[in-house]
Amino acid sequence: MAYDDQNIFARILREELPAIKVYEDEQVLAFMDIMPQADGHTLVIPKSPAVTLLDLDPQVAAYTIQVVQKVAKAMEKALGLDGIVLMQLSGAAAGQTVPHVHFHLIPTSVHQLGKHAAQMGDQEKIMQLAEKIKAAL
Ligand code: AMP
Numbered sequence: 001m002a003y004d005d006q007n008i009f010a011r012i013l014r015e016e017l018p019a020i021k022v023y024e025d026e027q028v029l030a031f032m033d034i035m036p037q038a039d040g041h042t043l044v045i046p047k048s049p050a051v052t053l054l055d056l057d058p059q060v061a062a063y064t065i066q067v068v069q070k071v072a073k074a075m076e077k078a079l080g081l082d083g084i085v086l087m088q089l090s091g092a093a094a095g096q097t098v099p100h101v102h103f104h105l106i107p108t109s110v111h112q113l114g115k116h117a118a119q120m121g122d123q124e125k126i127m128q129l130a131e132k133i134k135a136a137l
Contacts, residue, residue: 001051001052001055001099002051003049003050003051003055003099003100004099005049007098007099007100008098008100009045009098009100009102010049010100012029012031013029013045013047019031019032020032020123020126020127020130021130022042022071022074022130022133022134022137023044023067023070023071023074023134023137025067026047027046027047027048027060027063027064027067028044028045028046028047028063028064028067029044029045029047030042030043030044030045030067030071031043031045031130032126032127032129032130033104033121034120034121034126035117035118035119035120035121036106036114036121036126037104037106037108037113037114037115037116038106038107038108038112038113038114039079039107039125039129040075040079040081040105040106040107040129040133041104041105041106041107041121042071042075042104042105042133043102043103043104043105044064044067044068044071044102044103044105045064045100045101045102045103046060046061046063046064046101048060049100050100050101051099051100051101052090052091052096052101053088053090053101054090055101056101064103065103068086068103068105070137071105071133071137072084072086072105073136074133074134074136074137075105075107075133075136077136078129078132078133078135078136079107079129079132079133081107083107083108083109084105084106084107084108085104085105085106085107085108085109085110085113086103086104086105086106087103087104087106088101088102088103088104089104095116097116097117
């Protein structure tokens with residue numbers, strides 16, 4: 001699928017839009033989801049332009065998963081989690097709303113997932129959670 005470089009995450013990567021970042025390196029960015037499905041909902045994205053996991057270069061995918069694990073461990077430590085949902089939606093038919101590949105880390109049970117991309121979270125609370133995760137990284 002053709003990549004639209006005006007999508008929200010592309011604009012966040014170019015710093016045209018703000019994000020509450022928790023981790024960044026040359027290849028990957030992790031930031032807080034603005035409409036969390038649970039407190040601490042974090043997104044991890046490769047910087048390279050790919051719409052879905054299926055479009056992503058396998059080596060970039062492998063590195064991104066390493067960062068997903070690193071951020072998940074920090075979330076576990078910082079937020080005292082017993083479990084975490086890793087979610088990846090590839091394609092609008094799967095419910096993907098932002099056409100830049102990303103991994104959701106959601107501190108909840110699959111049986112208690114909040115509604116997807118439905119309601120803006122409390123920005124102050126999200127910032128406080130981000131600070132805790134950053135401190136654990
Ligand atoms: P998906 O539907 O899998 O593409 O997920 C996109 C996610 O991005 C949703 O969970 C949204 O809440 C989240 N989101 C949308 N816009 C922003 C934004 N500006 N900053 C952070 N998260 C966002």
